[in-house]
Amino acid sequence: MTGMQSALPGTPADVKKVGTLLRQGKVRVTVFGLGRIGLPTAAVFAEAGARVTGVDIMEDVVRDTNAGRCRLTDELGLPEIIKKVVSEGKLKAAVEPSEAVSKADFIIVCVPTPVDQTKTPDYSAVQKASHSIGGFLKKGSVVVIESTIGPGVAEEMVRPILEAESGLEAGSGFGLASCPERSDPGNILVNMKSLPRIIGGLDEATTDVVATLYEAVLGVKAIRVSNPKTANAVKLTENLFRDVNIALANEFALLYEKIGIDSIEVINACASKYNFMPHYPGAGVGGPCLPSNSYYLISEGLRAGNIPYLIRMAREINDRMPDHVVELTSEALNEAGKTVRGSRIAVLGVAYKPNIKDVQLSPIQRVVERLQEMGATIELYDPMYKGEEVFGLQARSSLERAVRRADCIVLGTAHSEFRNLDLGHLSTLASRKAALVDARNIVTPRDAKQHGFAYRGVGRAS
């Protein structure tokens, strides 16, 4: 840090100064990747007093950021912070990493880690960032990996690259820690400032200085764990808990549909037990985290000769749910005396989850594409994408326009706007004998049937 030797592990005296130096504007932070996590991270660190540079390979992202424009319009409050910290000179962005890295006390890596088409983790962005960082790393700096990675990737992939490129040794020459982001897209600023952070450094001094920094910036508790791989395991364990439990809800739903039981009634009754946590069935799981997180762990399991079968099967169940929604659509249309081919189908909601502008790996994309393959005409409406192009189609500017003369309505995302749908109105807009498929537990079967729809719902007795 400016005015101090470094945040180098082994200089515990400096750890206590982090908060003070931060407030004095003397801590330099470089954030790699200005996406869903990196951009708010850069903004919040700048707001807390750090001198932040955001590095991104996309020139338009850098340009927008330097102009104080925030690309994440669905993160409440973020555009205002970006505008403020950029105008105050606390945050700037760059494509070129050399200067940003060579001056940084802390380098935070927030680049994406997707899986490829064979579900193999693609760590190329992390590798590329590691090479860039290693090439310009100053002695005593600390590298923090926020990107979600498999346990062991920080130790066995990132560390060797940093050491080879910098000629420094982790521990004595620079610090390396994992501090996986745990935020929920759409709610990132709230999560960042309330959820404890899990921090595992290669050595205790690094863990300590990173914990102190994050506590000072975010005002949250830092949970110190043994090493980077433990921190990464925490991130995966908590997300896979969710993925597996959604798969379990979907498995119950598929069976209960068949034997005439309403899964939603069941789950709500179960919720009265102290050791039950409700998860609901639906069209599947999307977004940047859950659809891929399993594979980081499966990949490590394959290497260790210990495959997590349950986690793998859960993934397959969730991945099959869009096809199930298509089956329900076909059944509901059949009940209305229609085929998918030639039908006009209004899909309401395309985002992978409520109240967010994000269709990354959205299960609704698969639903739309399969219905198109089967010969349906699709009308899209989503309050976050009015008039914009999604899945190769232009989304309608209003719900009414999408639903008009529809043979079937598919509820794809539980946006707040859909929570009080006027089914009577929709039934007058839609074609005379219309179907309704609820993939997100938005309407009750009784309401749908009372309004004359041929109804199907995921997990509902038909």
Place this chain on the structure above:
Amino acid sequence: MTGMQSALPGTPADVKKVGTLLRQGKVRVTVFGLGRIGLPTAAVFAEAGARVTGVDIMEDVVRDTNAGRCRLTDELGLPEIIKKVVSEGKLKAAVEPSEAVSKADFIIVCVPTPVDQTKTPDYSAVQKASHSIGGFLKKGSVVVIESTIGPGVAEEMVRPILEAESGLEAGSGFGLASCPERSDPGNILVNMKSLPRIIGGLDEATTDVVATLYEAVLGVKAIRVSNPKTANAVKLTENLFRDVNIALANEFALLYEKIGIDSIEVINACASKYNFMPHYPGAGVGGPCLPSNSYYLISEGLRAGNIPYLIRMAREINDRMPDHVVELTSEALNEAGKTVRGSRIAVLGVAYKPNIKDVQLSPIQRVVERLQEMGATIELYDPMYKGEEVFGLQARSSLERAVRRADCIVLGTAHSEFRNLDLGHLSTLASRKAALVDARNIVTPRDAKQHGFAYRGVGRAS
């Protein structure tokens, strides 16, 4: 009920009287099965004012109960209630069901529903009880199934038997409802008086009268659901949530052991996230519920052509955990320079869960038997079974006697007595170079190693 026509569905006026009649001693209840659930149910109904007869095929159970002796010594407070209600004449027991059934307003079925060796649900006790009840059923009585059964079994198995035997029709002639017990053995009285009950009758009037009765007797909320099969689905869904999540914890544990991560550290850190619920790995899952509940649902799934694979795999993972404990024992002994053959192994804790006197399907039985097959000499100690015969062995009367000269200590159940084990003392009692295997997260790896044990723990890096 005495003094009223009946609890017959369709007489809603009578529903409101249930509480009053109960307090006046005018409600007659017969409970089938005086086991872990039936006995406390009979006692609590009698205590609330019902005139209760307990029917059991075991003559010694009937004799003990009529003498005011409670066989469930681990249910706090139950022996006192049994003694009191029997002495007051409110509870009696019988082997012969005819009189008990013919006079009863409510007949509550609490007989066991185990699975056989091929994991097929064995509903023979429910069928036998249904025949007995049907043969003597008076018009207007209500039959309540508390036994855990698959969704549809009440409708498709119990109902036809009752109708054929009684010549009455469900709905007009008698009522039928499922009200699955949700209690946790060892804590049954507390659960009974605090956990909401899930009640699904074949018709609304039956649901209503049973809900009113249970609310009056137990002082808990009754959650009314659509039908018996929904109530049974609730019971299975909440228990399978637990079974699957324990399997998931075990799956993480097996992988994390291999890649050197401490699962307990991981789970405890995950618990800081709002949407995570911690479950811990261990020696497996035992008792009357979890090891068999999956198969009731799998059985219905097979019939419906929709197999719940995730639930089935979870079961297999949990069933394999005792073998994993044996592997860890073998590894730990190997580190201490010993073989399983010829070793003296002290197994501390045999019950399937803490602070309960129950070894039903305890995973520790499999651990003990496999270690014996491999040539070990087993010494058992369990605070609930001092000096008693368990698994064909006589349990020691003290922990010290079991541990003396042991080559290995296996911690099998997390009884409170084991929570503050004096490892220094144990290491002086055990043989000079001893192993310690913790199957229940009772000691820390650090403590075990500091006391010189060759240590292994389920889910712990070794």
